[in-house]
Amino acid sequence: MTDTPSSQPDNPQTTRCGMVSIVGRPNVGKSTLMNHLIGQKVSITSRKPQTTRHRIHGILSRDNYQIVFxxxxxxxxxxxKALNRAMNEAAVSTLFGVDVICMMVDAMKWTPADEHVLSLLPEGGDVPVLLIINKVDNVDDKSALLPHIQSLSERYPFDAVIPVSALREQNLVELEKALVDRLQEGDFWYEEDQLTDRSLRFMVAEIIREKVVRQLGQEVPHQVSVEVELWEDGPRVTEISAAILVERRGQKKILIGDKGERIKQIGIQAREDIERLIERKVMLNLWVKIKAGWSDDARALRSLGYDERN
Ligand SMILES: Nc1nc2c(ncn2[C@@H]2O[C@H](COP(=O)(O)OP(=O)(O)OP(=O)(O)O)[C@@H](O)[C@H]2O)c(=O)[nH]1
Ligand SMILES: [Mg+2]
Structure with missing residues (x-):
């Protein structure tokens, strides 16, 4: 390697870094937004509410700033249920100690759950709160948004209101700029090529859960969890075995499907995504296990990684 000229050693570039939390009721598009801002799928998404179960950091690094979402x-x-409490706690904890809060709403739908989120926003104006109005691609007449924006702005002193389409990547550059403007100067917290704080093992379990949620519709609501039980990197193939935990026998039957067809499809779809993630060939073994009551059992939840109040 040739020596790079020591350009302007007396004028090091200042960098900014900080934490931005994305909160809102289920299904407004929080995970979609984070993935599209980062340009990688870090957090799973689906049409069903309550897809995300954990707080997940996604890291966006540019030349002179790093945003940790x-x-x-x-x-x-x-x-x-204990699971619902743990999920709410994981979300509410990110309303404190962050640099910017993004409250996300759906452009077309306002519900009591949105109302509840609004009531949880911190008072005092110490932390800038941006109102992100998502799914504007669904709105033909954008002027229809104005009364909605107006009435929300009267109820909380939002620092800015930014309409976006997370899915169609509309207005995301403006949003990113609004966020950077609100970050403090500081060194990066993570390596520039790191995309998340979560382990590959966690991401693999999430990919499998995504395929279950997407395959199943409302039939097996949210009492599904995934545990990676074996991970072996062989010379050519990585072998992964995972258990899909359900609460009842009927749910197990639905998940397996007629002649095992459903679990097979889940396995095929999950394997493709996992291979892309770890850039290796994967042999994926899935099995369905009944663990009655896990979603209302604090100890079982801890063993599944739901203890994240800190
Ligand atoms: N049309 C449209 N759909 C979107 C947009 N953003 C997200 N969606 C869809 O909305 C659904 C929910 O998206 P998610 O990102 O999983 O929503 P979430 O807020 O993370 O949901 P939870 O994790 O359950 O709280 C998915 O079907 C997305 O494809 C958008 O900008 N436009
Ligand atoms: Mg989500």
Whole structure:
């Protein structure tokens, strides 16, 4: 390698870095937004509410700034299971100690759950809160958004209101700029090529869960969790075995499907994504295990990685 000229050693480039949390009710498009800002699929998405279960950091690094996003489970009301409490806690905890909060809403739909999220936003104006109005690709007449924006702005002192389409990547450059403008100067927290704080093992379990959620519709709602039980990097192939945990026998039957067809499809789709993620050939073994009551059992939840209040 040739020596690079020591250009302007007395004028090091200043960098900015900070944490931006993305909060909102389930299904407004939080994970889609984070993935499209980062340009990689870090957090799983689906048409079903309550897809994201954990707080997941996604890291966007540019030349002179790094934004660490916290994607969060959709904040919801009315469900009392330990899993629902853990999901809400994981989301609400990101309303504190971050540099910017993005509250995300759907351009076309306002619900009591949105109302609840609005009530949780910090008072005092110490942390800038941006209102992100998503899915504007669904809105033909953009002027229809104005009364909605107006009434929300009257109810909370948002620092800015930014309409976007996370899916169609509309207005994301403006959003990114609005975020960087609000970050403090500071060194990067993560290596520039790191995309998430989560392990490959976690991401593999999430990919499998995504395929389950997407395959199953409402039939097996959210009582599905995935545990990677074996991971062996062989010379040519990585062998991974994972258990899909359900709560009831009927759910197991649905998941396996007629002559095992459903679980086979889930396996094929998951394997393709996992191979892309780890850039190796994968042999994926899936099996379905009944673990009654895990979603309302604090200890079982901890063993599945749901202890993340800190
Ligand atoms: N038309 C349209 N659909 C979108 C947009 N952003 C997200 N979606 C869709 O909305 C659905 C929910 O997206 P997610 O990103 O999983 O939503 P979320 O807020 O993370 O949901 P939870 O994790 O359940 O809280 C998916 O079907 C997305 O494809 C958008 O800008 N336009
Ligand atoms: Mg999500």
């Amino acid at each position: 916290a994607d969060t489970p959709g904040i919801h009301t009315g469900q009392e």
